[in-house]
Amino acid sequence: MGVEIVVNDLTKSFGKQLIWGDVTLTIPAGEICVMLGPSGTGKSVFLKTLIGLLKPDKGSILIEGTDIASCSERDLYEIRKLFGVLFQDGAMFGSMNLYDNVAFPLREHTKKSESEIRSIVMEKMDLVGLLGAEDKLPGEISGGMRKRAGLARALVLDPEIVLFDEPDSGLDPVRTAFLNQLIIDLNAQIDATFLIVTHDVNTARTVPDNIGLLYHKHLAMFGPREQLLSSEEPVVRQFLNAQRVGPIGMSEEKDADELASEEGQELPPLPPIPLQQEPSNGIPRRSQRPPGEWCKEHGITPPPGSFESANAGLAPGA
Numbered sequence: 375m376g377v378e379i380v381v382n383d384l385t386k387s388f389g390k391q392l393i394w395g396d397v398t399l400t401i402p403a404g405e406i407c408v409m410l411g412p413s414g415t416g417k418s419v420f421l422k423t424l425i426g427l428l429k430p431d432k433g434s435i436l437i438e439g440t441d442i443a444s445c446s447e448r449d450l451y452e453i454r455k456l457f458g459v460l461f462q463d464g465a466m467f468g469s470m471n472l473y474d475n476v477a478f479p480l481r482e483h484t485k486k487s488e489s490e491i492r493s494i495v496m497e498k499m500d501l502v503g504l505l506g507a508e509d510k511l512p513g514e515i516s517g518g519m520r521k522r523a524g525l526a527r528a529l530v531l532d533p534e535i536v537l538f539d540e541p542d543s544g545l546d547p548v549r550t551a552f553l554n555q556l557i558i559d560l561n562a563q564i565d566a567t568f569l570i571v572t573h574d575v576n577t578a579r580t581v582p583d584n585i586g587l588l589y590h591k592h593l594a595m596f597g598p599r600e601q602l603l604s605s606e607e608p609v610v611r612q613f614l615n616a617q618r619v620g621p622i623g624m625s626e627e628k629d630a631d632e633l634a635s636e637e638g639q640e641l642p643p644l645p646p647i648p649l650q651q652e653p654s655n656g657i658p659r660r661s662q663r664p665p666g667e668w669c670k671e672h673g674i675t676p677p678p679g680s681f682e683s684a685n686a687g688l689a690p691g692a
């Protein structure tokens with residue numbers, strides 16, 4: 375069913391450099407969340423902190439009652455078994471074929487026999503559409519296949535939480551669309567909690583239940599997809615619509631002169647909120663909410679044309 379992650383008042387610095395501070399959010403069990411933010415705002419650092427690879431300076435991360443920011447190494451080892459991680463480049467061992475790469479965590483962390491391992495590896499390879507490619511080396515396959523192999527490996531220990539670090543980086547838009555569908559289908563099937571770090575605005579607009587935005591050393595907003603897609607908050611609006619006008623500049627924040635020169639510039643209206651992408655079998659995911667529910671509950675009128683199509687409001691160039 376997936377587990378909840380409760381992050382409270384988290385702060386992380388490297389030496390004197392504050393990466394982000396006061397990050398508070400709850401990643402709900404079984405749901406899909408996307409974390410966005412300009413380059414260098416510390417999204418990867420956030421993922422690494424969640425799995426205990428980096429220690430925060432302050433704050434807590436509660437998972438099933440254990441605070442992984444302060445627990446013992448032994449407890450951390452146990453908690454880490456709940457996680458599957460898809461690293462940016464798939465993080466495959468180049469000298470091992472896909473079968474051995476996917477089998478690796480099972481051989482390292484369990485006492486399963488080779489025949490049990492075989493059945494799990496083949497099941498996960500099937501889940502990600504890679505049956506038949508077991509003997510290939512990572513260098514012999516495309517980037518998209520490597521990501522799917524990395525995903526199969528992230529799933530072999532039946533994780534309750536799956537973290538995706540830029541799953542779409544380096545993929546063309548069609549491969550990204552297939553990978554997003556696979557992510558949605560997997561969530562429906564295994565019900566784990568998914569957190570995806572991405573730069574792809576279209577992915578953020580159509581895939582998740584919730585969106586977070588890290589900006590300027592803090593969490594600018596975190597909430598249901600409809601909340602962020604209907605938000606007039608300048609940073610959220612600029613980022614989710616891939617616009618140049620707004621507080622985010624070429625290298626993080628615009629200075630006062632740049633902002634002053636934009637004064638009076640009319641912002642384009644908010645684009646329609648697209649329908650959330652559904653599992654390919656058409657059966658709604660357990661955590662899926664009816665389109666428009668959040669807006670209705672909060673008395674927000676969504677932009678005209680919202681919830682009419684999955685491609686509504688595609689940001690230009692996204």
Ligand SMILES: Nc1ncnc2c1ncn2[C@@H]1O[C@H](COP(=O)(O)OP(=O)(O)OP(=O)(O)O)[C@@H](O)[C@H]1O
Pocket residue numbers: 388393411412413414415416417418419420
């Ligand atoms: N181990 C480390 N030691 C010191 N500084 C680090 C370390 N890891 C990351 N940083 C710094 O933390 C900042 C945030 O890095 P991070 O990779 O998390 O950003 P990001 O938002 O994921 O960026 P991108 O979108 O470009 O992948 C960067 O300035 C980086 O140099």
